Amino acid sequence: MNRGYNSGMDxxxxxxDGLNRPIANATVPIIINGKRYTVVSxxxxxxxxxxxxxxxxxxxxxxxxxxxKVTSNALKIVTLITGNKNVNTHYxxxxxxxxxxxxDNGAHVGAGVAVKVTINGKTKTLKTDKNGYxxxxxxxxxxxxxxxxxxxxxxxxxxxKVVVKKVLTLKKITVKRSAQxxxxxxxxxxxKKVKYQVTYIKCTVKRTAKVxx
Numbered sequence: 102m103n104r105g106y107n108s109g110m111d112x113x114x115x116x117x118d119g120l121n122r123p124i125a126n127a128t129v130p131i132i133i134n135g136k137r138y139t140v141v142s143x144x145x146x147x148x149x150x151x152x153x154x155x156x157x158x159x160x161x162x163x164x165x166x167x168x169x170k171v172t173s174n175a176l177k178i179v180t181l182i183t184g185n186k187n188v189n190t191h192y193x194x195x196x197x198x199x200x201x202x203x204x205d206n207g208a209h210v211g212a213g214v215a216v217k218v219t220i221n222g223k224t225k226t227l228k229t230d231k232n233g234y235x236x237x238x239x240x241x242x243x244x245x246x247x248x249x250x251x252x253x254x255x256x257x258x259x260x261x262k263v264v265v266k267k268v269l270t271l272k273k274i275t276v277k278r279s280a281q282x283x284x285x286x287x288x289x290x291x292x293k294k295v296k297y298q299v300t301y302i303k304c305t306v307k308r309t310a311k312v313x314x
Contacts, residue, residue, distance in 0.1 A: 113149050214233070
């Protein structure tokens with residue numbers, strides 16, 4: 102059994118007698134990873150446990166008071182937002198930061214579920230696709246720097262860093278005023294080196310430069 106974290110119900114089962122009839126108002130012991138709880142069934146024999154269990158995997162053992170039969174089941178509590186992580190990418194790569202949104206029943210949500218996303222203080226609402234994903238697209242509008250991406254859905258908030266790095270870095274050099282041209286070495290994101298010839302128009306390359314590949 103899978104359940105979303107803090108969904109209002111961690112575990113649920115129906116207590117029945119020897120003829121498979123629901124047993125109402127039965128006091129049922131439940132043991133979860135060695136810790137004992139007691140719940141009472143409703144008029145339909147249904148027992149519900151809500152202890153706001155932390156995200157993780159548990160073994161749930163219950164004892165039927167009608168025949169003292171012991172049954173055990175696996176229970177997995179999952180977070181409502183998965184896929185979040187810190188990321189390094191490069192400018193212009195159009196990196197897509199994806200998050201998977203999980204429903205209270207432990208499965209992914211469907212299409213059209215609203216999720217609040219904040220990037221460096223600017224908040225917007227994104228909608229999930231049919232597979233329960235939202236996508237933050239780091240287009241060229243996101244200049245090289247570090248972005249804090251925070252997503253909120255129901256009772257869960259996650260926050261991570263996306264570092265957008267420069268595609269090209271140049272080695273700092275000193276140029277004499279009498280020079281007619283200069284050669285720069287530029288390091289690309291793949292780690293290769295490429296030479297650029299720069300002819301400057303005014304007295305320093307800081308102000309105006311023509312770059313030829």
